[in-house]
Each structure stands twice: as structure tokens, then as C-alpha cells.
Amino acid sequence: MGKHHFGQCASKNAMETSSSRLSSMRREPTPECLAEEMEVSSVLLLDSNTFEILHSHELEGSEMAMSLTSCQLGNDSQPYFVVGTAVIMSDETESKMGRIMMFQASEGPERMRLVYEKEIKGAAYSIQSMDGKLVVAVNSCVRLFEWTADKELRLECSDFDNVTALYLKTKNDLILVGDLMRSLSLLSYKSMESTFEKVARDFMTNWMSACEIIDSDNFLGAENSYNLFTVMKDSFTVFKEEGTRLQELGLFYLGEMVNVFCHGSLTATQVDVAPLYHSSILYGTSDGGIGVIVQMPPVLYTFLQDVQKRLAEYAENCMRISHTQYRTFETEKRSEAPNGFIDGDLIESLLDMGKDSVEQVVNGLKMPLLNSISSSETTELVDALAEDVLKLVEDLSRIH
Structure with missing residues (x-):
């Protein structure tokens, strides 16, 4: 039969181990598989401090963990780690089998145990x-599962209008779907009818790498040409055949492939900085x-946009191309000037400049009073002075 050659795996360093396999998977390993190193996917429970x-x-040698979330379901007060998997076969272009696995962690001798699993017909790309309830992206479908009183997952409804649904984000009854090549779409869950309703779609072609819900009307996306973009739900324009559009607002070349978004902060909230952003x-x-x-707030964005433009003209860069050209949103299909984003790295370069140079950059600009910036009220504008601008940039730099 030959020998299994395993690389260094996490189970060798774990205090406890367990394993499981799909009941419907009965394929024997081929001689080619036995002669090669086997990649083993594992679900790890880590100490939060060390x-x-x-x-x-x-998991099985051909089964890969694809997604993970921690949540409470239904009326069950017990928190679960929910893992989505896919069975990857070399002779298949798309995974046809996977699992939704639910784990329970405890302080007892059995640190983590598999309490429930459900086989699905595809890869659980996102959970x-x-x-x-549980929303799962399974190949081209978005499926909603209910956790019943019998502690089982019951399929409640599905949406099939995707090429490959790779990324999901939820907020209240909204579900944002990031597709392999069809950009973003927005679903709404109707609890009374137990159905999904299509709310809006971005009709641009973007090969997605991550997505996030900013608020109920604005959404953030990243695609595989290292760009970021934002879209807004256009509630005033409805096309009979297409439905409501997600209208593009912001476009920006980041230069790195974003593969995850999440709401949060890198620093503790600063009381004196909080009004500057949200x-x-x-x-x-x-x-x-x-x-x-x-x-x-719009008034602060407008001012920083003016500073950004001045800085781009004043400061030279090693690439010898304009800042606008560098940050241009560009894919194989289109090229768009950057819009809707402020380049924080460029703005913070003010902190490395002398006061006289800063004065030249901001000369003639009007800036909002820092203690009166608001997103809803009219803010007084004053002449921009170097020390005030530097203080503003220092406050903003505390974001990270």
C-alpha cells in the first residue's frame, strides 16, 4: 500500500486531539496520494493568552476548513464554534461535498468536542x-439554516443568483454577498415569509477578495487587482429588469490584496479624537x-482632500509618477481615477516635514475648527495654520 508522508501538523503540538470524516466519503487514497506529502486541515483551540x-x-486529508465563526443560535444559550469545510478532489472543478461542523469548548478534560455536523453539497466558503440563525455560502448558493429545538440545522431558504458566493457579511436582516466575479449583491431576510429578497446589486464586474457592511446603505469591497471600492444603495433609481443598483462611490488602488475586513479598532477610543471619524x-x-x-464628516473630508492634492503636487516620490496615477483604480477591464478615499499615508507625511514646508502646503486653505466638527451641523471654517493642521494629523494618526 505504501506509506503516508505527513508534514509537520498542529496535532503533534496539541494537548488533545480528535478527528472526524464525512460518512458519505469512502474514496480510498490513490497510489499517487500515498507517495506524496498529505496536507491535513485542522480546527485548533488556542489559549487566549499564550x-x-x-x-x-x-479533518480528512482531502477536506479543507474554509470558514469559521463563533455564535449563539436560536434559543440555545451555548456558544458554538461553527466551521465550514469543503472536500477538494483533483478531478473536480468545483467541490461537490462539504460539512458544517459545530464545536463546543469547555474548561473540562475535553477542551473541544464536535457536537453536531451536517453534510452539504458543496464548499462552505463563508459562514x-x-x-x-446561520447564513452559509455554499458554491453558488446562499443558504439560511435554523437551529431547531432538537439541536439540528434545518434549511429555511436559499438564494441561487450567484456564480460562486465567496464572502458573506450580515447586519440586522441584511446579507451582503461577495461573488467570485459578479461583485457585490445585497439580500434581505423576510422572517414572516421565510425567504430572501433581492435588494440591490453592483452590476460592475469585480473579482472579489473581501467585503464588509459599513452601514445599512453603504458597503465596502476589495477585489483581486488590489483595489478598494465603496457602493451605496441607490433607493431612488429602480430598473424593471435589473432592480435597485449598488452605485459606486469610492475607488482606490491600495496595492495589496485584502482578504479580510472586520469592524474594530487598533487602539483604545480617544475621547478627543472620536468626533473626527466613525x-x-x-x-x-x-x-x-x-x-x-x-x-x-464631509467638511473634514473636503479639507483633507485639498491637503492631499497640495501634498501630491509639493512632495516628490521615488516612483516618479503622480499620486493620482498611482492610486488609480485599475483592472483588466477598466481604469478609473481615485475618488472617495483619502490616502492616510500621504497625509501623515506632513508630520515628517518642517513647519515652513507645512505652511507652504496649507497656505490659503480653509479648515474646520477641530472642536466643532460634526457630520450634521454647519461647521465654521478658518484659515489653515501649520500648527493646527499638524495637530489634526497627529490626532488622526492615533487611529492606528
């Missing part, structure tokens, strides 16, 4: 909780980068 591996649950969203990239995106 990151020591407390428990490792190994999110919504009002005590809706802080963190992102992570495939290169290991971490960044933050925030929303600003």
Missing part, C-alpha cells in the same frame, strides 16, 4: 450568524499587512 494549542481536531473598519492583506478605514 496561543498554546489546547486541542486539535483533524455568518444572523438573528440566531465606523472604523480593520482590514488584513495576503502580504500580512493590517490597516484601518474610517468614515469622516
